[in-house]
Amino acid sequence: MxxxxxxxxxxELTHRCPLSCPYCSNPLELEQRSRELSTRDWVRVFQxxxxxxxxxxxLSGGExxxxxxxxxxxxxxxxxxxxxxxxxxxIGLTKAxxxxxxxxxxxxxxxxxxxxxxxxxxxxxxxxxxxDRKMEVAGWIGQIGFxxxxxxxxxxxxxxxxxRALDMAxxxxxxxxxxxxxxxxxxxMKNRDALMPTREQAREAEVIVAKAREVLxxxxxxxxxxxxxxxxxxxxxxxxxxxxxxxxxxEGTVLxxxxxQTIKHLEFWSVKDRALSEVWYDSPAFNAYRGDAWMxxxxxxxxxxxxxxxGCRCQALAIxxxxxxxxxxxxxxxDHVKMMQLAQGTPGAAPAPLQYRAQPGKSPVxxxx
Amino acid sequence: MIAAGxxxxxxxxxxxxxxHIRDRWVLLVPEKTIALDQIxxxxxxxxxxxxxxxxxxARLATKYDAPDSQIAPDVSGFIETLAARRILEVL
Numbered sequence: 001m002x003x004x005x006x007x008x009x010x011x012e013l014t015h016r017c018p019l020s021c022p023y024c025s026n027p028l029e030l031e032q033r034s035r036e037l038s039t040r041d042w043v044r045v046f047q048x049x050x051x052x053x054x055x056x057x058x059l060s061g062g063e064x065x066x067x068x069x070x071x072x073x074x075x076x077x078x079x080x081x082x083x084x085x086x087x088x089x090x091i092g093l094t095k096a097x098x099x100x101x102x103x104x105x106x107x108x109x110x111x112x113x114x115x116x117x118x119x120x121x122x123x124x125x126x127x128x129x130x131x132d133r134k135m136e137v138a139g140w141i142g143q144i145g146f147x148x149x150x151x152x153x154x155x156x157x158x159x160x161x162x163x164r165a166l167d168m169a170x171x172x173x174x175x176x177x178x179x180x181x182x183x184x185x186x187x188x189m190k191n192r193d194a195l196m197p198t199r200e201q202a203r204e205a206e207v208i209v210a211k212a213r214e215v216l217x218x219x220x221x222x223x224x225x226x227x228x229x230x231x232x233x234x235x236x237x238x239x240x241x242x243x244x245x246x247x248x249x250x251e252g253t254v255l256x257x258x259x260x261q262t263i264k265h266l267e268f269w270s271v272k273d274r275a276l277s278e279v280w281y282d283s284p285a286f287n288a289y290r291g292d293a294w295m296x297x298x299x300x301x302x303x304x305x306x307x308x309x310x311g312c313r314c315q316a317l318a319i320x321x322x323x324x325x326x327x328x329x330x331x332x333x334x335d336h337v338k339m340m341q342l343a344q345g346t347p348g349a350a351p352a353p354l355q356y357r358a359q360p361g362k363s364p365v366x367x368x369x
Numbered sequence: 370m371i372a373a374g375x376x377x378x379x380x381x382x383x384x385x386x387x388x389h390i391r392d393r394w395v396l397l398v399p400e401k402t403i404a405l406d407q408i409x410x411x412x413x414x415x416x417x418x419x420x421x422x423x424x425x426x427a428r429l430a431t432k433y434d435a436p437d438s439q440i441a442p443d444v445s446g447f448i449e450t451l452a453a454r455r456i457l458e459v460l
């Protein structure tokens with residue numbers, strides 16, 4: 001099988017973040033600041049990425065604005081020829097810093113939205129004053145003229161705010177909105193019961209999005225991630241393992257996807273020891289689930305196997321205990337019933353309290369009781 | 370069909386880029402990369418944010434030695450598809 005060069009790289013610059021969202025998809029164990037890659041390391045990785053065919057760079061975290069060298073990193077990415085996207089909560093950005101990012105050549109900003117009012121947003125983000133600050137940052141982004149995508153993660157508690165989120169995206173001058181129903185990876189798994197949307201909510205979101213796409217055509221581009229626990233067929237996860245994108249963690253480990261490290265037997269390589277292209281083409285972790293030779297039944301003989309590629313390896317592990325199993329979202333999976341039960345929750349049970357995550361190296365956990 | 374006097378524009382954050390690894394032109398846009406065929410590249414590279422639709426069509430007609438009326442629907446369709454996704458603007 002010919003391995004195509006990667007198109008996109010997600011650089012998780014840091015795990016530090018002023019917010020402590022219950023749906024955070026970063027791993028349970030966060031990297032400490034002292035282990036983060038240096039500016040020089042990142043610059044080399046950006047250059048290597050561009051040389052091997054990466055076109056799009058997503059600067060993420062944690063909160064990438066927590067890195068003091070953010071402007072320098074954007075400048076280096078720009079010089080390497082990468083289309084550079086900043087994925088941020090807005091916290092840590094001042095008007096002056098945004099202007100510096102503008103001069104450094106930042107192409108696009110993706111701003112997260114935890115809720116459409118301060119009460120909801122600050123409760124979900126676990127950060128008082130965060131919403132007001134974010135609105136201020138959104139104003140500066142508009143003044144400078146950065147192309148903007150608003151990203152909202154929706155779940156049981158805030159799904160009713162979707163119509164208002166669509167309005168806010170337009171008020172902010174965003175060209176795009178990503179409406180993502182919460183996915184359960186990393187820390188989010190701890191809050192699965194509390195965040196799981198009801199079936200009615202999941203359907204309602206689909207209806208709202210379908211209508212809005214018609215009405216707002218040409219004004220607002222809507223990307224939608226449906227509630228996969230409620231679905232019958234799995235998502236085409238990462239557009240295929242090791243085929244389009246790669247992630248680099250704060251300390252330099254290169255991953256095929258965000259949650260790949262939950263698959264404990266995989267051997268991951270680091271940009272500290274090897275060239276990025278070597279990791280992409282030759283590392284055991286990247287080659288583990290490329291193509292379809294790894295598939296078992298029901299995927300192996302399935303007519304959809306090149307449509308969804310068997311879904312998500314990490315979800316297969318989390319629910320079925322086998323990363324080479326079918327994604328249990330699939331109706332053909334023996335664990336599909338289990339997924340439906342998890343999606344329904346326990347009828348009549350009291351809502352579970354949200355569990356907030358702590359900063360890297362700090363002991364968890366706050367709960368909202 | 371786009372009006373003759375309307376001006377197609379490439380907004381900030383949309384960049385035409387030669388992908389030297391894959392030997393093709395691409396349009397780099399927020400969170401996506403769109404591979405361009407020869408025609409797509411020709412249309413995008415004629416958009417200068419000043420010329421109106423009729424002028425663009427005339428330029429392309431000259432380039433491809435075809436009547437304006439024959440290529441206008443295709444050019445319009447291409448631009449409108451991207452405008453619907455907010456990748457191009459038509460003012």
